[in-house]
Amino acid sequence: MVKFFNGINVCWSVLFWLMSTATTAQIPMEKNITIIGHVKGDTKLYPRIYYYSKQVKLDSVEIVRGQFKITLPYQDRTTWFFYTQYERKTRKSYRPFPLLIDQPGTIKMDFNIEQGFYSSKLKGNKTSVLYADFFTKREELYALSKSKGPGIRDSARKAWVAQWCDDFVAKNANEFVSAYVLSTTGKSAMTLGQLEKSFVDLSPVLQQTNEGLSVAAFIRGMRQTGIGKPVKSFVLNDPEGKAVDFAQFKGKYVWVDFWASWCGPCKKSFPYMRGLYEKYRGPQFEILGISADATIDPWLKILEQIKNPWPQVWDSGNIASEFTVTAYPTSFLIDPEGRIILKEVGFEPNGPIERKLKEIFGK
Template identity: 35%
Template sequence: MKKTIGIFAGMLLGMSSMAQSITIEGDLAGDLKGHNKMYLYSRTYQDSADINNGHYTFKIPYKDPMFLMLLPQYIQAERQMYVPFGVLFDKPVTYTITSDISKGMNASVVKGSEAAELLLAYGKEKSEVYGKISKALQSEFGTPWMEETDPKYAAFEKRQSALQQQYLLPLLQTLVKQHPNSYAAVYSLNDARDIATIAQQEQLFASLSKEMKATKEAQEFHQFGEGLRNSAIGKQVKDFSLPDPEGKPVKFSDLKGKYVLIDFWASWCGPCRKSFPHMREVYQQYKDKNLVFYSISIDKSKPDWLKAVAQENNPWLQSLDDKNIAGSGFAITGVPTTYLIGPDGKIMMKEVGFDESGNGEIEKKLAALLGGTVKSASKAIEKPTAAQTTKAIPMAPLQ
């Protein structure tokens, strides 16, 4: 009998751990003019709740930490400017979110976990820092933002990076040093990918607690440093194997001896999907030459990837990056990003974003190497403009 009770108790404990959930209790003050819905979303998640007398509730199954965005229907309906507002849900507890529609969602007060509160506080400090950086750039260049086609862009970008090192990096380093065992520190490491040196990234990772170092997101950040070394022009690509839509392995070394165009993309990436019609034109031009097209998706959701693959029906190799090759092998910070690999397996070129004019540098290189012509993605355009060059969408550790 005791054994039976023990087994039953064990089953109940197992069921309770499997049934963990997050509860969000929200209060939104102000006149919503009848637009009484709150949307909760990420790149791979969508939900909504009714707002009754200024109150709304979400109940979400919990498996791993999530970073989810909140958007009141009122903002969409009234066509107000929306500054994205997200909350880190790092444990299965009840979170309270108190907001006022007249002050904007970013003025919300969030309670429930220390990590959620820390990340919001860090976000507000970052906003102040970005204000300082913009003011400095405005003073030096006459503008806080500049098109890549501007002759001064190289100097502008260099100065911007220096200012980020001066103001933003110390903020991140302080957060990680003071809260090494917080998921807020792990999530914020994503900021370092563009502003910190490899040595600084390694020091940030080393500052984390043993528990936080073991998280998937921290491991992927650590691998990113390895990717920076591995993805330099002229580097030999380390062999890797990823599954195709049928689950069969695609081994990179099997492609050696040919030029390989690796396209990193995602189902949720609009510019990636927009680039495919022109990529199909380029593919048709070179499909009988010594060139292999290979699309690698960074999707976290396999069903979403498979659905997009079926919709696009691209006639070349497809794989899902289930081993973080994007980070450890190529240091991808946004999609679309394209690499051209030589027949010897060495990296020749890298292109971030999508040039819809058809005048991308890799496309020009293919024409020179394989005797083709650069094809415009639509009508003939002599010179690409900033409006025709689409920047990559940044990746996030929590999708």
């Protein structure tokens, strides 16, 4: 069992505050992220670089004489995604390249336009450089597993990627990027034992970051959310800010639906789910929608558009990790005693939950 030493963490927090105060008193802190790119090759009249994040809509700049510059406001740790117009036009598809940024400053990237961002050589932010190395290697492992044929593709991919996560964290136990890797790829690829081992490898400070706490919650969830396990009660707020206690649904079958405003398959499922809700709603059945949006505004905005008639709450308490959710939509069917009957990842008509509802209610 992992133990957290709060006294040490407080000391570290005070030390970091004193250090940052002393620094800012002498040197003004840069508040922007500056991306400076050098691009080789002929763009073939497709010179634009596109970029976005979960919080910022798609934008673009133009490559001029082999160079581009992007200035972004820094607010918090986040991942930005980049792709080229060249890639989109010449290949009719594109793979966004992730740049994990945990502080303001300048990042330089050099790449060949034909090979795209995945050939980038980065300089600057250490976290960005390390994550680019991790992500590029992960993609190579994915490609290698596909080349081995469908018989071993999925199992090989997860095993190889899980081992790469473990190796990466062991080498970078004091770097924020390791907590981020475990909270993203680690959750979906690693076994419980592997994830616990790598989590212990993290420094105590990293274990207490949002990403570290998310991994700890996920580990608890993997132990607690098997079929037949009782759901630990939780309280989240509805769109009006009123507390909704999951305990209030005891005595009903509850379809817990984890979704997000940015999730296309989630939104596509809602018309069909509304039909099922009308069919089964009543004193014995309810749906609870839990939004995984990072910020509350996109959730509130899309609720006005979709108008789902069942209760909705925003996951401000990281309940998705407690339920070991790694993809959206993910749903759970809970029995009247508060125990998990089944889990469904993704959604399709006449899927596992719908078939179970037919079995329970006979219609």
